[in-house]
Amino acid sequence: MKLDIVITGVGGQGNVLASRILAQAALDAGYSVRTSEAIGMAQREGVVMSQVRIGEDLNGAVIPDGTADVLLGFELAETVRGLPKLKPQGTVIANNKTIYPVTAALGLCHYNRDQLIDYMHNNVTDLHLFDATDLAAQAGTTKTTNIVLLGALAATNLLPFTKDHLLGRVLQAVPAKFKEINSRAFQLGFQAMEVQ
Amino acid sequence: MKKLLMGNEAMAYGAVEAGVQVAAAYPGTPSSEIFSTLAAMAEDNGIYAEWSTNEKVALEVAAGACYAGARALVTMKQVGLNVAADPLMTLAYIGIKGGLVVVVADDPGPHSSQNEQDTRKFAQFAKLPVLDPATPQEAKDMMVSAFDISEQLGLPVILRPTTRTCHVCQDVTVSQQRQQHQATGFEKSPKWVIFPSLAIKQHIWLNQQQQKAAEIFSLLHYNTATYRGKIGVVACGVSYNYVKEAIAKLGVELSLLKIGTPYPLPQQLALEFMQRHDRILVVEEQEPVVEDQLIKLAWENQLPLTIKGKALYVPREGELNVDKVAQSIASFLGIKLSNNQTLPLPALPMRPPVLCAGCPHRASFYAFKQVADKDAVFAGDIGCYTLGNMAPLNATDTCLCMGASVNIASGMQRVEPKRQHIAFLGDSTFFHTGIPGLINAVYNRANITLVVLDNRTTAMTGHQPHPGLGCTATGQQTVNLDIVKIVSALGVEKVLEADPYDLAAAKAAAAEAINFDGPAVVVMRRQCVALKNRPKQLPKKINAELCLECRVCIEELGCSAITLQDDQPAIDVSSCSGCGLCAQVCPAHAIEEVR
Numbered sequence: 001m002k003l004d005i006v007i008t009g010v011g012g013q014g015n016v017l018a019s020r021i022l023a024q025a026a027l028d029a030g031y032s033v034r035t036s037e038a039i040g041m042a043q044r045e046g047v048v049m050s051q052v053r054i055g056e057d058l059n060g061a062v063i064p065d066g067t068a069d070v071l072l073g074f075e076l077a078e079t080v081r082g083l084p085k086l087k088p089q090g091t092v093i094a095n096n097k098t099i100y101p102v103t104a105a106l107g108l109c110h111y112n113r114d115q116l117i118d119y120m121h122n123n124v125t126d127l128h129l130f131d132a133t134d135l136a137a138q139a140g141t142t143k144t145t146n147i148v149l150l151g152a153l154a155a156t157n158l159l160p161f162t163k164d165h166l167l168g169r170v171l172q173a174v175p176a177k178f179k180e181i182n183s184r185a186f187q188l189g190f191q192a193m194e195v196q
Numbered sequence: 197m198k199k200l201l202m203g204n205e206a207m208a209y210g211a212v213e214a215g216v217q218v219a220a221a222y223p224g225t226p227s228s229e230i231f232s233t234l235a236a237m238a239e240d241n242g243i244y245a246e247w248s249t250n251e252k253v254a255l256e257v258a259a260g261a262c263y264a265g266a267r268a269l270v271t272m273k274q275v276g277l278n279v280a281a282d283p284l285m286t287l288a289y290i291g292i293k294g295g296l297v298v299v300v301a302d303d304p305g306p307h308s309s310q311n312e313q314d315t316r317k318f319a320q321f322a323k324l325p326v327l328d329p330a331t332p333q334e335a336k337d338m339m340v341s342a343f344d345i346s347e348q349l350g351l352p353v354i355l356r357p358t359t360r361t362c363h364v365c366q367d368v369t370v371s372q373q374r375q376q377h378q379a380t381g382f383e384k385s386p387k388w389v390i391f392p393s394l395a396i397k398q399h400i401w402l403n404q405q406q407q408k409a410a411e412i413f414s415l416l417h418y419n420t421a422t423y424r425g426k427i428g429v430v431a432c433g434v435s436y437n438y439v440k441e442a443i444a445k446l447g448v449e450l451s452l453l454k455i456g457t458p459y460p461l462p463q464q465l466a467l468e469f470m471q472r473h474d475r476i477l478v479v480e481e482q483e484p485v486v487e488d489q490l491i492k493l494a495w496e497n498q499l500p501l502t503i504k505g506k507a508l509y510v511p512r513e514g515e516l517n518v519d520k521v522a523q524s525i526a527s528f529l530g531i532k533l534s535n536n537q538t539l540p541l542p543a544l545p546m547r548p549p550v551l552c553a554g555c556p557h558r559a560s561f562y563a564f565k566q567v568a569d570k571d572a573v574f575a576g577d578i579g580c581y582t583l584g585n586m587a588p589l590n591a592t593d594t595c596l597c598m599g600a601s602v603n604i605a606s607g608m609q610r611v612e613p614k615r616q617h618i619a620f621l622g623d624s625t626f627f628h629t630g631i632p633g634l635i636n637a638v639y640n641r642a643n644i645t646l647v648v649l650d651n652r653t654t655a656m657t658g659h660q661p662h663p664g665l666g667c668t669a670t671g672q673q674t675v676n677l678d679i680v681k682i683v684s685a686l687g688v689e690k691v692l693e694a695d696p697y698d699l700a701a702a703k704a705a706a707a708e709a710i711n712f713d714g715p716a717v718v719v720m721r722r723q724c725v726a727l728k729n730r731p732k733q734l735p736k737k738i739n740a741e742l743c744l745e746c747r748v749c750i751e752e753l754g755c756s757a758i759t760l761q762d763d764q765p766a767i768d769v770s771s772c773s774g775c776g777l778c779a780q781v782c783p784a785h786a787i788e789e790v791r
Binding site for chain 2: 010011012019020023024027032033034035036037038039044045046047059060061062064065066077078080081083084100101102103104105106108109110111112115116119123141142143
């Protein structure tokens with residue numbers, strides 16, 4: 001068993017929390033794990049990428065280019081930016097919502113949403129693109145976008161543990177008063193994959 | 197017991213296991229979480245833990261504890277070691293009584309640093325043993341070993357993890373057992389007083405210790421060799437992980453020497469490895485520390501082998517990874533790597549890190565930009581506020597190192613006395629090394645303005661406390677050192693305070709300080725927006741009927757909560773912190789509270 005997962009997004013989207021939840025779930029299920037995360041200056045609303053490696057005989061925490069099994073994308077442009085990490089025929093589960101950087105609002109660069117969506121449809125074999133931010137809002141707060149996407153990941157048969165096992169880990173990782181919202185977010189993400 | 201731990205957390209567990217009694221640190225990415233984890237465990241384990249005002253102070257506090265026979269730990273990032281260099285270099289001569297481990301986290305890349313200096317070189321320069329962990333598990337184990345080695349040799353030992361060990365999580369086996377050490381107390385002796393006569397004697401001793409350290413290292417399991425054929429790779433620290441994966445990827449058979457102790461080199465083991473091979477490639481991040489020592493050792497022993505590394509095959513700048521290392525090994529073996537055909541990506545928006553939505557520093561910079569001359573120089577410093585350099589604020593013209601802004605401004609002002617020179621420092625940076633520069637400016641009558649951006653925390657590294665907050669590392673109440681009073685006591689005649697969220701007041705204070713003849717200080721005080729216990733303010737929205745679409749809010753503030761929606765400025769309620777700066781800037785008064 002070996003599973004390499006890349007999580008991409010924007011600083012503040014709960015990227016680190018998502019990778020820790022996955023890693024803890026894998027550890028509980030008896031696997032070795034490695035994660036690598038962006039901490040410090042890079043977190044300040046910049047590009048962030050976490051990497052989670054699950055399996056046996058693991059080496060470093062950094063996934064080589066073109067070898068990741070899954071790309072979990074929290075934001076549209078950042079998902080595309082992370083694509084070089086994915087193996088051919090790899091799975092992409094991603095949010096189609098955009099977060100426009102200040103540089104785009106200032107006209108220093110362009111953010112072409114339609115072009116990015118077309119690019120993914122044309123180049124990713126196993127693509128699951130949906131509005132995770134909207135589902136998170138339905139659950140109670142857009143801050144649970146990361147949990148929606150973990151729920152969606154649990155609906156694939158890629159993880160070496162069950163959906164309930166992962167959900168259990170989610171609920172242990174979030175504060176008590178947010179358990180219900182996160183549980184809903186997880187379920188909504190799971191269902192979003194089922195209807196696809 | 198197995199726990200999911202980040203490398204930094206694992207090192208804290210290691211220190212507790214080793215029975216550390218005193219710990220001191222100054223935060224800095226990638227090192228900060230070592231100490232915050234330890235501080236959280238301090239009370240239960242009877243450990244004294246402090247955030248010191250800078251790295252030199254931290255090292256000296258730890259050294260004092262060791263003089264008294266305790267096991268002590270000090271942690272910092274690579275550039276922090278420059279600040280602590282003075283005590284470190286002499287401490288190597290003096291030696292220690294209780295074990296002393298100095299953790300210096302390096303940041304190849306760099307991800308969050310102003311340079312890529314290699315602490316292994318510093319260790320070699322200081323003649324101190326250095327351990328270089330490849331994984332969080334090894335970082336934890338090496339922490340325990342480092343204390344033992346320190347006491348065996350009577351020397352401080354440097355533990356040098358890099359970002360990919362510090363900020364990597366792994367399933368780490370930890371022990372619940374804590375070693376017990378009794379500090380025997382300080383014993384008066386001439387050996388603690390570094391007169392020149394003692395330095396001469398101790399320098400001989402220190403040089404002798406190098407050989408002893410090399411012998412100890414040759415027996416350590418952090419250095420291992422596996423043999424396959426006449427060609428080998430030597431890898432140090434995290435490079436070992438990349439090499440193992442690259443060898444598997446390439447499907448080649450190679451011997452592999454793993455070096456976990458780059459200085460001094462485990463000579464016996466290295467010699468044996470070299471004797472059994474015709475050609476070796478040395479793979480290490482940053483400087484050729486292991487490579488240079490291997491070349492010297494091979495030459496001294498007249499070994500007929502080829503040693504290659506930095507010159508032809510391995511990058512000397514930036515971080516390594518499996519792909520880079522596979523390329524290095526392939527070129528070394530003369531294998532052609534099939535180029536992975538990757539599709540070109542479409543144009544992607546730039547997304548550099550920026551000041552958070554509602555960050556009070558944005559308001560401070562904006563106020564100063566409004567009242568300062570167009571050609572005023574803004575001398576910046578190290579912290580979140582370095583991001584003030586991003587468009588559209590463009591409010592950071594220089595950045596060198598902790599505490600430099602006030603001195604850079606003072607120096608520049610000697611050359612261009614007619615220009616306005618405005619220096620910025622964070623609150624933690626003020627205590628770190630800002631104060632001596634300000635004393636110098638006062639004493640020498642530098643005509644500058646210093647702005648202390650007091651956001652009530654050490655924000656960039658994860659909200660550590662500092663002497664201005666009335667709270668210690670372990671959460672105890674303490675005195676609260678008032679920056680305004682300190683500045684006044686230093687002899688600054690013009691000291692002003694303002695809330696950056698009150699734009700008119702902030703601008704007035706800025707103008708008064710800039711126009712003052714002589715050094716002036718403005719303390720801009722407002723809590724960091726990322727602090728959890730901050731009083732909440734209602735988010736703002738733009739009243740579309742009143743909006744003139746002049747885009748002042750976007751083009752002058754660069755707040756990430758304000759973006760364009762269908763070409764109209766709009767505020768994202770979920771990221772707006774409600775600071776209200778945009779409402780004060782909007783000429784149409786179109787920005788109002790969301791109720």
